[in-house]
Amino acid sequence: MAEAYPWQQGLWQQLAGRQQHAHAYLLHGPAGIGKRALAERLMALLLCHKPVGLEACGQCKGCYLLAAGTHPDNYVLEPEEADKAIKVDQVRDLVSFVVQTAQLGGRKVVLLEPVEAMNINAANALLKSLEEPAGNTVLLLVSHQPSRLLPTVKSRCVQQACPLPDQASSLAWLAEALPECGEDERRELLTLAAGSPLAARRLHQQGVREQRALVVDGVKKLLKQQASASQLAEAWKAMPMIMLFDWFCDWSQAMLRYQLTRDETGLGLADMHKVVQYLADKTPQPKLLAMQDWLLQQRQKVLGKANLNSVLLLEALLVQWASLPGPG
Structure with a gap:
């Protein structure tokens, strides 16, 4: 049984308490707030033969089969490998499942996560099933980045925002x-x-605080010319690329905010206060804005699963970062 998080109580009552369910839901919101668990709870409820209130009973044949991972009317679609795309052939297999008759005589329920992992061909292959799923089928789509979805996908679903607690x-x-x-x-x-x-x-x-300490120490050594961009890029290559770009984006935004407001409360976490303040004082604003544009462009490529050389990309980032203090 999926965990029920306290901040989802109102949302769960709204979803589970519907008298008639939509053929497709899009549960969207930031990553890490329990959208997958919410979808799994709803999936269990929809497949349960004897719900107790707004929860699956956990005792019927449908619940036992779902818990064992062998329910014939349940289909879960995810990337074959972590951080990879959902391919069109995977969606075609899903479409074949959708057009079949439910084997237990009830609903068929599909869970797809994350929706934005589908490439264009895969998303287009899903559209017909989203618009008119065969039989009594409910599709539960989970998205961490709904802005990356095709409008034709979003328009075919009941969109349910899942806010941060x-x-x-x-x-x-x-x-x-x-x-x-x-x-x-x-x-x-x-x-x-x-x-x-x-x-x-x-x-x-994952030991993020230890990773963060290494990166912060490396940035300070880079600015003091005690470590080179290539040395740091090689040392950081095993770290999640999106995490590193998020940190540098946050620091550049904090620098710009400080330039505009001189408000020290907006400098971010204490480990980078002095560095952010120093760079904000020493970096011309046009240069900082150009750096922000570059960071956002490269971050988008990382999010888009582009085939990037992580060491070269990090080295390019650090070379530009080291050159921020001084004339534009």
Whole structure:
């Protein structure tokens, strides 16, 4: 049974309490807030033969088969490899499932995550099934980046926004999920996860604070000319590329914010306060804006799963970063 998160209570009652379900839902919102768990709870409810209130009973044949991963009327579509695209052949297999008759005589339920992993051909192959799914079929689509979806995909679904929980709810949940961490550490993890509590827990498990310390130390050595861009790029190549670009984007935004407001409360996490303030004072604004544009362009390529040489890309980033102080 998927976990029920406290911040989803109202959303769950809204979704599960519908008298008649749509043929397709698009659950969208930031990563790390429990959208997959929400979709799995709804999937279990829709496949249950004897629901108890707004929950699957967990005791009927449908619930037993779903728990065993052998339910004949359930289909889960994900990338074949992490961070890879969902291919058109995978969607064609899904379409073949959708047109079949439900073997247990009830609903068929499809879970697809993340929707934005579909390439153009795959998305187009899904459109007919989204518009008119055969029989009593419900498609549950989960998206972390709905802006990347085709309008034709979004228009065929009931769109359900899944907002971030408030900070108090997230910190209360993290206190139970990460009792070994102190409150300051949990707050830092939540900040690094952009407010997403499940992402904060995952980052802790991945050792993000240790990674962050290495990167911050490397940036300081780069600016003091104690380490070269190529040395740091090689040392960081195993780190998640999107995480590194997110940090540099955050730092460049904090620099611009400080240039415009001189407000030290907007400098971000304490580990980079002095560096951000120094660079903001020493970098001409047109140069900083050009750096931001470049960062966003490269970040988009990383998100788009472009075939990039990570070491060369990081080296290019660090060379430009080192050249920020000084004339444009």
